[in-house]
Amino acid sequence: MPSLLRNGQIEQDSWLPPTEALAPGHLATVSQYVEASEKPTAVQIEPGEGIADVLENLDSLELVAVNFPAFMDGRGFSYARELRERGYTGELRAVGAFIRDQLHYLSRCGFNAFQMDGESALEAAKASLNDFSEHYQAAIDKPQPLFKRRAG
Amino acid sequence: MYVYDQYDQAIVDQRVEQFRDQTRRYLAGELTEEQFLPLRLQNGLYVQRLAPMLRIAVPYGLLNTRQARMLAKVSRDYDKGYLHVSTRQNFQLNWPELADVPDILADLASVEMHAIQTSGNCIRNTTTDQFAGVAADELEDPRPYCELIRQWSTLHPEFAFLPRKFKIAVCATAEDRAAIHAHDIGLELVRNDAGEVGFKVLAGGGLGRTPVIGSVVCEWLEKKHLLTYLEAILRVYNQHGRRDNKYKARIKILVKAMGVDAFREAVEAEWAPIKDGANTLTGEAIAHAQSFFTTPEYTSYTDSVETLTNQSANDPIFANWVKRNTCEHRVPGYRAVTISLKPTGIAPGDITAEQLEAIADLADRFSFGELRTTHQQNIVLADVPSSELYTLWQALQKQGLATANIGYLTDMICCPGGDFCSLANAKSIPVAEAIQARFDDLDYLYDLGPIELNISGCMNACGHHHIGHIGILGVDKKGQEFYQVCLGGSQSKDASIGKILGPSFGREDMPDVVGKVLDTYVELRTEEETFLDTYQRVGIDPFKERVYAKPAA
Ligand code: SF4
Numbered sequence: 130m131p132s133l134l135r136n137g138q139i140e141q142d143s144w145l146p147p148t149e150a151l152a153p154g155h156l157a158t159v160s161q162y163v164e165a166s167e168k169p170t171a172v173q174i175e176p177g178e179g180i181a182d183v184l185e186n187l188d189s190l191e192l193v194a195v196n197f198p199a200f201m202d203g204r205g206f207s208y209a210r211e212l213r214e215r216g217y218t219g220e221l222r223a224v225g226a227f228i229r230d231q232l233h234y235l236s237r238c239g240f241n242a243f244q245m246d247g248e249s250a251l252e253a254a255k256a257s258l259n260d261f262s263e264h265y266q267a268a269i270d271k272p273q274p275l276f277k278r279r280a281g
Numbered sequence: 282m283y284v285y286d287q288y289d290q291a292i293v294d295q296r297v298e299q300f301r302d303q304t305r306r307y308l309a310g311e312l313t314e315e316q317f318l319p320l321r322l323q324n325g326l327y328v329q330r331l332a333p334m335l336r337i338a339v340p341y342g343l344l345n346t347r348q349a350r351m352l353a354k355v356s357r358d359y360d361k362g363y364l365h366v367s368t369r370q371n372f373q374l375n376w377p378e379l380a381d382v383p384d385i386l387a388d389l390a391s392v393e394m395h396a397i398q399t400s401g402n403c404i405r406n407t408t409t410d411q412f413a414g415v416a417a418d419e420l421e422d423p424r425p426y427c428e429l430i431r432q433w434s435t436l437h438p439e440f441a442f443l444p445r446k447f448k449i450a451v452c453a454t455a456e457d458r459a460a461i462h463a464h465d466i467g468l469e470l471v472r473n474d475a476g477e478v479g480f481k482v483l484a485g486g487g488l489g490r491t492p493v494i495g496s497v498v499c500e501w502l503e504k505k506h507l508l509t510y511l512e513a514i515l516r517v518y519n520q521h522g523r524r525d526n527k528y529k530a531r532i533k534i535l536v537k538a539m540g541v542d543a544f545r546e547a548v549e550a551e552w553a554p555i556k557d558g559a560n561t562l563t564g565e566a567i568a569h570a571q572s573f574f575t576t577p578e579y580t581s582y583t584d585s586v587e588t589l590t591n592q593s594a595n596d597p598i599f600a601n602w603v604k605r606n607t608c609e610h611r612v613p614g615y616r617a618v619t620i621s622l623k624p625t626g627i628a629p630g631d632i633t634a635e636q637l638e639a640i641a642d643l644a645d646r647f648s649f650g651e652l653r654t655t656h657q658q659n660i661v662l663a664d665v666p667s668s669e670l671y672t673l674w675q676a677l678q679k680q681g682l683a684t685a686n687i688g689y690l691t692d693m694i695c696c697p698g699g700d701f702c703s704l705a706n707a708k709s710i711p712v713a714e715a716i717q718a719r720f721d722d723l724d725y726l727y728d729l730g731p732i733e734l735n736i737s738g739c740m741n742a743c744g745h746h747h748i749g750h751i752g753i754l755g756v757d758k759k760g761q762e763f764y765q766v767c768l769g770g771s772q773s774k775d776a777s778i779g780k781i782l783g784p785s786f787g788r789e790d791m792p793d794v795v796g797k798v799l800d801t802y803v804e805l806r807t808e809e810e811t812f813l814d815t816y817q818r819v820g821i822d823p824f825k826e827r828v829y830a831k832p833a834a
Contacts, residue, residue, distance in 0.1 A: 201319060201402070203442025207519045210439050214554060228316050230303060237438035260299045263291045265432040267559035268439075274508075274559060275288055275432065276566035 134251050135220070135242040137258065142244070144192060146224075147173050156194055159183065173224070176204035180211075187217040195240070197225035206238045213239035213269045229254040233261060239269035282343050282651060283428050283573045285393045292436065293390045296397060300324050301383035308380065323403055323441065325396030326382055329701050335374045335382060336399040337389060341409045341427040341451075342370035342654045344394075346641040349652060351392040353634035353641070359385050364637065366622060366630040368694055368743060369448070370408050370654040371399055375701055397435055402443045404434035404515070408450045410458040411619075411655040414574060415663045417611045420470050421478055423453040425570035426507065429562065433508045440515050444522035445530035447515070448487075460656065462486045462494045462776035463748055465532045466514060473501040480507060484514055484544070485536030488742035492778045493533040496541040498548060504567060508560040513552035517544070528740075577649040577664055582614035588668040599674055602685040605727075607670065616667050618648075620660045620677060621684040621692060625717045628710045629695040630658030639680045647673055657694055659687065689726040690734055690799075691717045694745055698738030698755060699762070705738035707755025707762035712736055712791050719792035720799075729799060732812045733772070748772040750813050751798060752779045753791070764791055768798065768824055769816045780821050783829055794828055801827045 133142050145154050151161045157169040159178045171192035174180055183193070193212060195205040209221055222242035223235050232243060232254055245251055267274040285293070300320070307317040321328075325336040337352065344352075352372055356364050359381045365373040377385060389395060398405055407430045414422045430449060434440070440447070452459040453470040461467025467483035480502045486495025502510055514532075521539075523529045536544045593600035607616040620640060623629050632640075640660060644652045647669045648662040655661055665673060677683040686692045693716070696702065698709025713736055720726060735749030739756075746752030752767040763785035770779030786794050799812075801824050806815045816824070 200316070201442055202524060203402075203440070204520055204524075206439045206442065207516050210516075214558075228312075230299075230312075230316070230320055231442075234436075234438035234441055261292060261295045261436065263288050263295070264438075265292070265435055266437055272559055276429075276569065277559070277563065279286070279288070279569070280563065280565045 131244060132248060132251060133222070133242055133244040134254060134258075135222075137255065139248065139251050139255075144171060144194075156192070174205075174208055176202050176208075180208065184212070184215050187212070187215060187219075190217065190219050192220045192222060193217065194222040194224050194244075197223060197227040200226045200228045200231065206234065209235070209238040209240050210269065229257045232257040233259070237264065237268040237270050282345060282424075283340070283570075289393070289432075290390075293393070293395045293397075296324075296395060296436070297383060297386045297390050300386060304380070304383050319401055319442070321382075322401035323398055324382070324386065325399035326379070327400060327703075328379075329375075329703050332376045333379050333382070334697075334701060335377045335385065335396060336367065337372045337374070337394060337396050338399050338406050339371050339394075339654050340431050341407055341413070341424055342411055342656075343424065344652055344654070346644050346650045346652070348392045348394055349637055349641040349644070351388060351394065353637040355385055355388055356634045356637075358388075362635075363631055363633045365628070365697065366632065366654050366658045366660070368656050368658060368696070368745060369399075369406055370411075370656055371406060372654070373697075375697075400446075401441075402445050402447075403441045404437060404443075404447045404449065407431055407434070408448075408459055408656060410452050410454060411653050411661050412458065412608070412617055412663065413453070415610050415612075415615075415617050416454055417609050418454045418456060419611075420453045420472070422571070422574050423451040423459075423470060424574045425567065426468070426470075426480075426504075427451050428570050428573065429507065429566070430511070433511070433560070439512075440519060443515070443519055444524045445527065445532075447518070447532070449511075457773055457776070460745070460748065460772040460776070463488055463492075463745070463772060464495065466511065467495045468507075471501065477503075479503050482510065482514075484548075485533040485541070487531050487533040488745055488747050489531065490528050490740045490742075491531075491533065492742070492747040493537065494776050494778065495533075496536060496544075498541065498545045505562045505564075506556060507562060509555045509558055510548075510552055512555060512560060513548045516551045517547045521547070579612045579615065579664070580666065582666055582668060585614035585667040589670060592671045596671075598685075599671060601723075602674055602683055603670060605685040605689070606687045607665075610664070612664075614667055615664055616670065618662045618665050618670070618673065619655070619687045620662065620682050621686055622659050622682075623686060623692050623717070624681055624684040625691065625721045626714060628697075628700075629693055629713050632660070636680050636682060639676065640682070643673055643676055657692065659692070685723065686726060688731045688733075690720055690729060690732045691726060693717075693734040693736060694749065695736040696738050696744035698736070698744075702738060702743075704741060705755060706740075706757040707738055707764065708788070709736045709738040709744060709753075709755055712753060712755075712764065712788060715788075715792050716795055719796065729803070730811045733770075734795070735770075745772065746770070747778045748776065749779065750816070751795065756785055758785070762788060764788065766794060766798070766828075768821055769813070771813060782821065783825055797828045798824055 156173040173194040327334045450459040450464040451468045469481040482499040483495035653661040695713040699705035736753040737744035737746040748770040765785040766782040767779035
């Protein structure tokens with residue numbers, strides 16, 4: 130069972146990655162999700178995929194995973210912002226090749242779960258979540274930009 | 282100028298500690314080369330041909346004398362005692378040790394400086410007019426908006442891993458001195474029909490391999506929407522910009538591929554849900570930013586101009602320097618001074634620690650303790666009383682900083698090129714030096730009039746060769762260094778991309794080639810025409826014929 134960092138804690142998880150055909154216990158791909166008559170509750174987004182259908186049914190989802198095939202591919206950051214801005218409140222999980230030094234930005238964009246290989250990597254990654262205590266921009270973690278907090 | 286509060290300081294300090302840990306993990310083998318690469322780049326650290334290069338941010342080119350002195354100190358403590366002013370108004374150290382960089386950044390943080398996002402695939406240092414705030418032709422001071430953009434873009438969580446680098450420039454004058462047409466996003470402060478000041482927004486400009494002039498995506502944007510609109514553009518780019526080919530990854534390629542109308546629609550669609558959202562600027566936020574860029578306490582001089590006239594009459598060399606290197610100020614009795622970092626024999630933009638300290642002392646005495654870097658790689662003291670120019674000039678002479686060539690051929694823009702940069706196809710500094718050495722007769726230069734000569738060592742175009750009146754580009758031909766020449770580029774209001782003259786040349790031919798181009802101009806010009814005017818009238822052919830003419834047998 131893979132472990133992951135969820136809401137700052139190391140936890141076990143039973144969801145399995147997408148497979149060719151939608152199967153119980155596996156995340157759906159976006160196209161499986163679109164085609165399914167009964168909407169799955171967990172879906173994994175790949176960079177470049179259109180997610181209009183996913184955005185329409187956010188209430189019925191409990192898990193959205195976003196894959197980072199390469200850590201330099203920053204498209205996942207925008208997916209996360211968009212999902213949260215449209216009101217998604219369930220688990221938003223980063224999977225794939227992202228690195229620990231991106232955790233702080235990822236969590237600011239709305240990710241609350243991070244799947245990484247190895248218990249020690251997860252333990253070390255925890256520290257990176259808190260690299261900064263202050264930020265200029267409004268983001269998902271801090272809905273007010275600094276220029277408003279300064280004024281208040 | 283902008284002064285940090287506890288928030289800004291905390292962010293910069295925490296950034297230093299973050300990078301210290303990243304460097305430690307890299308040196309301990311816990312971070313791979315590939316993983317460390319974007320992390321160090323986003324802290325301004327390149328690994329160059331001979332040593333690392335550290336690029337230190339000077340937000341929109343403005344710094345105080347405390348910062349200038351710290352830069353000088355850092356260059357002495359950790360480097361070879363000199364610095365380089367880049368075409369993005371930043372300072373570069375050419376020889377720091379990787380392991381020292383966290384300490385350098387900590388020293389810089391103590392004077393409110395950093396190297397955040399001076400490199401990498403993220404939003405870079407926002408640039409503006411070097412005469413912002415003092416220009417007579419300015420609609421409004423652009424620097425408060427640059428500062429708002431700086432804060433918004435600094436450590437922006439969503440846009441740190443873009444397809445490619447992203448550059449924003451802001452201007453507020455009809456004569457665009459910030460080259461906004463050559464930026465990923467260009468912003469111009471303009472009035473709408475109702476007389477209100479807002480932003481004209483351009484996107485998709487850029488140099489590099491495929492030079493493109495930016496397209497207008499919004500004719501007039503209300504100020505309060507500045508950040509949300511930028512966010513929408515960046516989001517379209519982050520999601521749809523190409524990531525498969527780094528030469529096609531800039532936003533200009535996306536805007537071209539989509540067409541500007543479709544691009545605008547996509548931006549509007551992204552913008553609709555975030556418009557009026559949390560990042561919408563408040564009047565208070567704008568006023569707060571503006572409060573840092575107030576008018577200094579100018580003295581009203583009654584005899585200032587007269588003193589200058591007398592001094593000029595007595596000393597023609599001084600008079601010439603005043604004519605070439607100073608310009609009009611919106612306050613009578615003051616002038617803005619450009620200190621040339623282009624004397625013959627020095628790499629354009631290089632400055633020693635001692636010279637920088639001397640300029641800092643002069644800025645304290647004569648220019649309210651502030652100085653500015655320019656994208657032409659010079660330094661500006663923006664607020665000098667006319668009556669003090671003579672003393673200032675004498676002090677600059679002692680430092681070898683009184684070259685009177687601003688705007689002329691030898692005031693050229695030149696990237697570090699093959700001497701330092703690992704991406705280079707060819708060296709650029711020796712070409713600059715050879716041209717400077719050939720054309721060092723100032724009277725000849727003045728007779729030629731204003732000419733911008735720009736040199737880049739490769740397609741990345743850091744020397745902006747496409748928008749020089751004369752552009753020189755280093756190219757590689759079967760492992761040999763050659764140089765391609767283009768003519769007729771322009772970075773001002775009527776921005777244009779230069780045309781390639783023809784087959785490239787060897788390095789030793791370059792002064793001759795430039796000489797023939799200049800001769801052609803001198804022969805064909807009418808009395809009133811500048812180089813660019815003549816070029817625009819006669820086209821490239823006469824230049825081509827002259828340069829490629831077979832020598833008479
Ligand atoms: S233009 Fe090329 S050679 Fe010159 S600094 Fe840029 S990348 Fe290096």
